[in-house]
Amino acid sequence: MIPQIKEINFPEYATLSTATASLVDMGDKTITAQVKIDGAIAPDFSYDWEIEFQGERYIQPLRKPQGSKGNESISSIIDLTFYHKGIYDLKRYFFVSTVELEAGTIMADNYIVPLRLNIAEFVTYLNNVLKYYYGDTYKVFLNPDYEYDETDRKDIDINYTKIWDVITKIHEWFGVRWAWDTQSDNGEYYSIKIGYPSTNVSHIFEYGFEGGLLKFERQVQNAEIANVVFGRGSSEN
Helix, strand or coil, rough: CCCCEEEECCCCCCEEEEEEEEEECCCCCEEEEEEEEEECCCCCHHCCEEEEEECCEECCCCCCEEEEECCCCCCCEEEEEEEEEHHHHCCEEEEECCCEEECCCEEEECCEEEEEEEEHHHHHHHHHHHHHHHHCCCEEECCCCCCCCCCCEEEEEEEEEHHHHHHHHHHHHHHHEEEEEECCCCCEEEEEECCCCCCCCCCCHHHHHEEECCCCCCCCCCCCCCCCCCCCCCCCC
């Protein structure tokens, strides 16, 4: 068991030994992990092994993930990759043009979708697409206090593009931030909130063997983003 990670549907003979989270801002989220089990046991992944991290569910869709067995230990090592449940779902279907009928039914039409919309109109259109595929499982909310020019409509050409790839373009098209928000304890209902204030990371990272953080690395992904690191400690740390 790893602190802050909840194991779901794991059999009693298995528990995570290592885990590495890759959480890209307004992008993909995955957790790579290893499980060590007795070499005589053939693990059963039909239980749909999942984990929960920071209130969000991550699924492991493979029935036969990569594994290895050496002669230096009686244990087998299973390599697992857990995918953010919401992102995994949104990568399954293409963004589609939709028509809302009088009865409230959403009808799909075409995978080639030329649009000219402002941010509020785009959110409405995106919600119709999500409702068509997923019902009420996924919704998008625009901050009612977010200020925008209603006449500022963007020309957007969507051509056989997965829903998730469209969502990752929101900041590029409209210059507004968005983030996931889990609406239930078991991650059954997710929303994407657009134009809301950013949240601060409350965790204090301690550098050093006993502190848990073994190394840090800075990657410049956007000229408008600045990373600030404050160091505290003795001259030998």
